[in-house]
Amino acid sequence: MKKKLLGGLLVIALAASLFVGCSPQSKDTSVPSGTGESGAGTGGTGTQESASKAETDETGGKPAAAEKGLVGVSMPTKDLQRWNQDGDNMQKQLTEAGYKVDLQYASNDIATQVSQIENMIANGCKLLVIASIDGDSLGIVLMQAKDANIPVIAYDRLIMNSDAVTYYATFDNYMVGTKQGEYIRDALDLDNAAGPFNIEIFTGDPGDNNAKFVYSGAMDVLSPYIDSGKLAVKSGQKNFEKVATANWSSESAQNRMDAIIASNYGNGTKLDAVLCSNDSTALGVTNALAASYTGPYPIITGQDCDIANVKNMIAGKQSMSIFKDTRDLAAQTVKMVDAVMQGGEAPVNDTKSYDNGTGIIPTYLCEPVFADINNYKELLIDSGYYKESDLQ
Numbered sequence: 059m060k061k062k063l064l065g066g067l068l069v070i071a072l073a074a075s076l077f078v079g080c081s082p083q084s085k086d087t088s089v090p091s092g093t094g095e096s097g098a099g100t101g102g103t104g105t106q107e108s109a110s111k112a113e114t115d116e117t118g119g120k121p122a123a124a125e126k127g128l129v130g131v132s133m134p135t136k137d138l139q140r141w142n143q144d145g146d147n148m149q150k151q152l153t154e155a156g157y158k159v160d161l162q163y164a165s166n167d168i169a170t171q172v173s174q175i176e177n178m179i180a181n182g183c184k185l186l187v188i189a190s191i192d193g194d195s196l197g198i199v200l201m202q203a204k205d206a207n208i209p210v211i212a213y214d215r216l217i218m219n220s221d222a223v224t225y226y227a228t229f230d231n232y233m234v235g236t237k238q239g240e241y242i243r244d245a246l247d248l249d250n251a252a253g254p255f256n257i258e259i260f261t262g263d264p265g266d267n268n269a270k271f272v273y274s275g276a277m278d279v280l281s282p283y284i285d286s287g288k289l290a291v292k293s294g295q296k297n298f299e300k301v302a303t304a305n306w307s308s309e310s311a312q313n314r315m316d317a318i319i320a321s322n323y324g325n326g327t328k329l330d331a332v333l334c335s336n337d338s339t340a341l342g343v344t345n346a347l348a349a350s351y352t353g354p355y356p357i358i359t360g361q362d363c364d365i366a367n368v369k370n371m372i373a374g375k376q377s378m379s380i381f382k383d384t385r386d387l388a389a390q391t392v393k394m395v396d397a398v399m400q401g402g403e404a405p406v407n408d409t410k411s412y413d414n415g416t417g418i419i420p421t422y423l424c425e426p427v428f429a430d431i432n433n434y435k436e437l438l439i440d441s442g443y444y445k446e447s448d449l450q
């Protein structure tokens with residue numbers, strides 16, 4: 059795993075990035091002029107994804123951005139559609155609220171993310187909003203943020219084992235899993251049908267705290283049926299460690315599904331459902347099935363409503379996805395930013411679920427909903443999230 063291998067280089071990277079961050083020639087941390095990122099779906103390239111900034115908005119009677127200060131927004135990668143949307147939404151809404159924004163994407167590379175955060179601190183960011191690549195790898199850099207009195211808001215993914223984290227804003231990850239499990243339960247009518255049914259399981263990155271929450275939400279619904287024999291996992295792979303997918307990678311999911319098909323479903327044995335924790339893993343599973351499975355597509359779950367997956371839903375290859383309106387998460391996070399910057403308390407609705415190892419982090423949980431062929435138009439098009447043409 060790339061990120062695990064790089065873990066050992068962190069100390070060197072930290073030292074190097076400190077130097078870079080203080081350098082006036084620091085290219086990656088300078089806040090270039092120009093408007094920000096392009097729209098959703100923009101693919102990322104290179105080792106350090108582009109930085110951008112919203113210029114001071116002095117139009118429309120809004121407060122000058124400089125008055126409210128610079129906010130650093132650290133996103134994990136441009137490779138997945140959702141983070142591009144998150145970055146765009148955060149930049150737009152923070153700018154509208156009167157902040158300057160230093161938005162960085164880290165190419166799913168921990169050392170790059172650490173370096174970008176170092177630079178944000180060195181460049182005078184007053185607050186950091188961070189969607190971590192690996193929740194356990196930011197402790198040292200965030201000690202610097204704490205020493206500099208820079209509050210940190212964990213965005214979507216909880217940052218673990220750091221007492222620098224002030225607040226957490228996310229979707230209810232356990233509920234994401236519950237809804238996926240319930241979808242499979244209802245689609246197979248597990249309470250009434252005779253079965254048994256065959257299911258396989260794919261979850262996310264073990265370093266992403268969300269993956270554990272999503273997995274346990276789904277398994278709390280499905281485990282009783284597995285235990286009673288109504289659901290069979292022919293591969294035998296069902297524990298979190300066995301079904302985790304490094305970096306939530308489509309390719310890794312596809313490779314594992316290829317192997318599972320070859321060993322268990324190559325002889326006409328029917329696969330009834332695949333629990334996939336998100337859309338990138340669902341994409342890999344769907345690709346493997348298209349290549350070497352001869353039966354009809356099983357029930358396949360997902361999360362994010364990425365365009366490629368909604369297209370698969372329309373084509374009958376994926377059954378559902380969880381819709382998490384990233385505009386709402388950004389709006390909630392901007393409320394937190396505003397409250398913290400004014401020295402007040404941010405609105406939260408959960409003060410018990412998310413312990414990051416240093417204590418409970420006060421959290422705002424947005425509510426996820428499921429989308430399928432029957433309601434996607436209303437959820438995704440009528441709400442303006444996508445245009446109909448995006449999905450053709």
Ligand code: BGC
Pocket residue numbers: 138140214215262266268269306336337338361362
């Ligand atoms: C997010 C999901 C996303 C996954 C992969 C998780 O932390 O909550 O929405 O699909 O990361 O990027």
